[in-house]
């Protein structure tokens with residue numbers, strides 16, 4: 012009973028489930044354009060997003076956010092190979108590769124290689140895949156399709172929340188729309204990177220926490236005014 | 243454009259004052275919350291997006307206006323709507339409320355901190371939650387959406403803040419909001435009942451379970467077994483919750499049904515092993531009969547929760563070997579310390595009117611223990627440690643009247659206000675009530 016002694020309590024926080032967040036970052040030669048402004052924009056956007064993600068993770072009780080990153084150009088490579096808790100992550104800036112092409116299919120396959128049924132923890136949430144690029148894939152169109160099919164052929168790939176962030180003005184491409192494959196989900200701009208944390212909030216609301224909206228229609232025979240409406 | 247921009251002005255509908263919109267704070271299901279300024283003072287404004295059905299807008303407005311009119315329930319935790327606001331030349335509406343103080347953090351952040359609050363603080367927070375919802379329910383209202391986004395806490399003082407009060411409505415009234423699935427009463431999830439004070443009580447017990455046991459009371463092996471990435475087998479998150487939290491809920495520590503115990507690495511195991519039986523029994527009841535009997539008889543009402551928390555507060559002690567925080571369970575006196583695994587020396591207990599307080603540093607005797615209603619929660623005695631008396635505790639007279647200490651074969655002694663008594667087995671008179679101090683497990687003296 013010494014006032015100086017440290018309080019000994021069990022620690023360890025709340026039981027949470029893993030949420031894998033995989034970044035696919037474009038490091039092709041075109042990202043070097045404009046004096047490297049594009050690749051800087053990419054690094055800046057990711058670093059900012061990670062801060063928002065950290066804050067978001069802190070204030071909810073369901074998910075441990077684990078981040079990995081693939082840097083892709085002609086070939087993809089793991090930039091962050093191990094699932095890393097977002098709060099401990101320091102983003103090491105990427106650089107554009109001279110003459111590097113924007114081959115997305117191999118990057119999709121690389122992401123798919125860690126999303127197989129037996130690779131994800133069973134209790135993991137559906138992952139989040141974030142593609143950040145200046146938008147024009149250089150893959151042979153057939154190979155692009157095959158790469159995307161590999162990813163979408165996996166349950167975790169198909170059910171993932173797939174987001175795309177466009178760097179540069181002319182970055183919205185059909186490829187990004189196909190990757191997202193959700194008309195509700197627009198291609199984001201780097202300047203609106205803070206929306207990603209909000210989107211996760213919505214995901215955790217609607218998908219993870221379940222819908223919080225009650226029945227849309229009033230019961231039959233119940234005049235609307237009888238509703239003690241509360242939002 | 244229905245979104246507000248920094249610098250926009252909105253007018254309070256009753257007070258007619260003008261607020262200047264500042265930064266966006268966050269976004270919710272129905273609208274966006276902004277900082278706002280009125281004559282140099284900060285407030286928060288929630289501005290609504292148009293509802294999917296235009297008729298709903300009028301209903302939402304009317305119900306918010308009702309909350310403004312009825313005013314905040316007596317408990318200060320509620321960040322209540324102050325007035326409705328509108329913007330000139332613009333459709334839409336919102337309401338202004340106090341800005342939540344910066345000292346408040348999310349419960350998730352507090353519970354995951356490297357140094358989580360100790361039992362005394364957890365209990366204080368629990369009591370604040372119970373008292374705040376009691377004050378809402380007593381007013382005939384229900385909250386409907388208890389969850390980790392809406393309840394905030396000051397980890398230093400234990401104060402709580404409750405935001406998102408636009409969900410509040412008349413008890414049993416129909417609502418556009420059913421709640422947040424993980425916290426919803428099973429009968430609400432199954433669409434068999436509407437949110438009410440009774441279903442709030444379930445969600446409150448569930449939130450308290452998180453606070454004291456660091457996990458979800460229905461999330462165990464059965465849920466784990468339902469997860470799968472195999473085609474055809476995987477349930478969506480929503481199906482999972484409906485099944486395990488709505489249709490087939492089984493409490494993780496159901497004494498009669500062990501099928502849904504926490505997974506082996508769950509923090510719930512260690513926390514469950516720490517609490518006295520009477521406290522755990524409250525949660526057993528909440529998540530067994532409280533589920534099968536979804537009414538005020540099955541559910542724990544605030545008064546019962548409050549009593550349980552008070553009693554838990556009186557059980558706090560620490561291991562005599564390693565000083566880890568513990569809770570004394572009179573029904574399991576030989577329990578080993580969770581940290582060093584030794585069996586601590588039994589504590590000294592103060593017993594009055596049938597209830598006992600473990601005399602560990604920080605423990606208090608209040609008017610409530612003496613059933614002295616005129617004294618209320620006033621602290622009459624506080625237990626202290628003092629380096630000059632290693633291994634002992636002292637009890638300070640914090641009241642206005644002296645205590646009488648009766649020692650066998652000696653003249654009675656007095657402990658004057660502000661004086662301290664070196665605690666040992668004795669009989670005392672405090673505020674005309676007979677109080678005994680004795681070693682746990684032994685008969686009180688005389």
Ligand SMILES: Nc1ncnc2c1ncn2[C@@H]1O[C@H](COP(=O)(O)OP(=O)(O)OP(=O)(O)O)[C@@H](O)[C@H]1O
Pocket residue numbers: 242267268269270271272273274275286288321339340341342391392405406
């Ligand atoms: N009075 C306030 N002071 C400070 N921050 C607030 C206040 N009210 C809300 N917020 C913050 O604003 C954000 C949005 O609040 P809001 O209550 O609309 O969210 P929500 O819980 O998602 O809403 P809903 O349940 O209606 O969808 C939240 O992150 C919340 O922390």
